Amino acid sequence: MRPQLQVAVDSLDMVSALGPLNKAVEHVDVIECGTILVIAEGLRAVREIRALYPGKTILADVRIAEAGSLIARQCFEAGADWVSCVAGASLATIEQVVKVAREYDGQVQVELGETYSADRARFWRDLGVQHVIVKRSRDREAAGDLSWGDADIQRVSExxxxxxxxxxxxxxxxxxxxxxxxxxVGVVIAGREIMKAADPKASALNLQHAISQVWP
Structure with missing residues (x-):
C-alpha cells in the first residue's frame, strides 16, 4: 500500500501556518498540528484546522507523557483524529489514551525515542496503539547526522x-x-520541506511523485 503524506505544521502562529498549508493541503493526506504550534496556539490550532479542512485526517501532536485521559479527551473534542504519545509514557498512560481514543473513533500514535525496545512496542500494540513513528531527530540532524542507519530501516519492517x-x-x-x-512505510512526514518551501504546492506534489516511484 502506498504511504500517506503528512505535513507537519510546526509554525509559531496560525497566520504563518495557514499560508503554506492552504497552498499544499490539496496534495497531503494528514495534517499534523505540531507540538510547537499547539504550544503557541493551544488546541485552538486543532479546532481551526478541523473547521477549515473537514475532510482531512488531523493529528494533534501533543506527545502525551502523563494525564493521558484528560489530554487525549481535549484533543479529540477539539477535532483531532489521531493523538501522539511519547515512548517514555507509562503503559498505564498509553492505555488511558487508547481507551479515550476508542470513545471518539480516534487513533493513537507513539513516537519512538533514541532507544528502542521491541518488547515495549509489543505491549503498545496489545493495548491498541495503531501507529508508531521512526524518527531522525531534529537535534541529530542539526548536529550533521543526516543518515538513516540500517537499524532505523530494519525497525520499520519489524x-x-x-x-x-x-x-x-x-x-x-x-x-x-x-x-x-x-x-x-505507512506514512511519510514532511515539515520544513513543504512549509518552508518557496512553492509549498509544488513541494507536496514532488513528495507525492517520489512516494509513487518508491511504492508504485
Missing amino acids: LAEMGFTVTVTGGIKASELGVFTGRP
Missing part, C-alpha cells in the same frame, strides 16, 4: 510485522525516500 502503521520523519526530502524502498 514494527510493521507487529501490526503497526509505521511513520517515518526527520527532515525528510523527496530525494531520500529511496532509502525505504521495499519497506512497509
Whole structure:
C-alpha cells in the first residue's frame, strides 16, 4: 500500500501556518498540528484546522507523557483524529489514551525515542496503539547526522510485522525516500520541506511523485 503524506505544521502562529498549508493541503493526506504550534496556539490550532479542512485526517501532536485521559479527551473534542504519545509514557498512560481514543473513533500514535525496545512496542500494540513513528531527530540532524542507519530501516519492517502503521520523519526530502524502498512505510512526514518551501504546492506534489516511484 502506498504511504500517506503528512505535513507537519510546526509554525509559531496560525497566520504563518495557514499560508503554506492552504497552498499544499490539496496534495497531503494528514495534517499534523505540531507540538510547537499547539504550544503557541493551544488546541485552538486543532479546532481551526478541523473547521477549515473537514475532510482531512488531523493529528494533534501533543506527545502525551502523563494525564493521558484528560489530554487525549481535549484533543479529540477539539477535532483531532489521531493523538501522539511519547515512548517514555507509562503503559498505564498509553492505555488511558487508547481507551479515550476508542470513545471518539480516534487513533493513537507513539513516537519512538533514541532507544528502542521491541518488547515495549509489543505491549503498545496489545493495548491498541495503531501507529508508531521512526524518527531522525531534529537535534541529530542539526548536529550533521543526516543518515538513516540500517537499524532505523530494519525497525520499520519489524514494527510493521507487529501490526503497526509505521511513520517515518526527520527532515525528510523527496530525494531520500529511496532509502525505504521495499519497506512497509505507512506514512511519510514532511515539515520544513513543504512549509518552508518557496512553492509549498509544488513541494507536496514532488513528495507525492517520489512516494509513487518508491511504492508504485
